[in-house]
Amino acid sequence: MRYTFKPDDCMVISIPLGSIRNVREGQLMPEKFTCVFKDAYKVFLRGRPKELGAAQLSIGAFVVCIGSLIAVEYDLNHLVYALPCALFIASGILTFAAGKSPFMPVVKLSFIFNIISLFWSITALVLCSLMGRQNDISNNISKEHMFVGLRVVVGVLCGFELILALVLIYWESKAICRTHFNTLPMITIKQDI
CATH class of the missing domain: 1.20.120 (Four Helix Bundle (Hemerythrin (Met), subunit A))
Structure with missing residues (x-):
């Protein structure tokens, strides 16, 4: 099967998840995460x-x-x-x-x-x-x-x-x-x- 979409590293989103062992209710996804966008003009x-x-x-x-x-x-x-x-x-x-x-x-x-x-x-x-x-x-x-x-x-x-x-x-x-x-x-x- 051929992928129609491929990542091109123009936008890299990093989401740090909490530890599954120490997780409380609703604490797995963080409120903030980083997104690096490589702007072609920059x-x-x-x-x-x-x-x-x-x-x-x-x-x-x-x-x-x-x-x-x-x-x-x-x-x-x-x-x-x-x-x-x-x-x-x-x-x-x-x-x-x-x-x-x-x-x-x-x-x-x-x-x-x-x-x-x-x-x-x-x-x-x-x-x-x-x-x-x-x-x-x-x-x-x-x-x-x-x-x-x-x-x-x-x-x-x-x-x-x-x-x-x-x-x-x-x-x-x-x-x-x-x-x-x-x-x-x-x-x-x-x-x-």
Whole structure:
């Protein structure tokens, strides 16, 4: 026979029973017992979403600023990977808001934005490494070093965003992707001897 309901340890109820030998009339069941409920949102808060959201916001602002500087100074084609990094700013704001209040639609929206941020950070890393300079700046060696250095900084920041998005996707999936149906609380009855 297959069980249709299974305990999933989301709610653990422990009921200490009195000793059967020493029991008086109506004294077997206690008046108080403990119930531990593992809230999925509290599990999400262990991932420190406010701090990670602030880091995402900062990374997004830095990438947009540095990418705009590269575009203005060297070539406007570099805005292709710099301006869409404003998605990191929106993702950081949503992640911070999800960590601030237990409103599940905000957590779900943050989860979606973090998935998109993950894919965009991979795309931005590839575009940043493939796009070269269009203008002839080889005559000024310091300008050439500055261009390479700024692109390396943008690449490192996009790498950090990739890591942050992966971590946040993991913790947000703990809050969002959970079973709702066919689960019962785990009830433990302990008897004093």
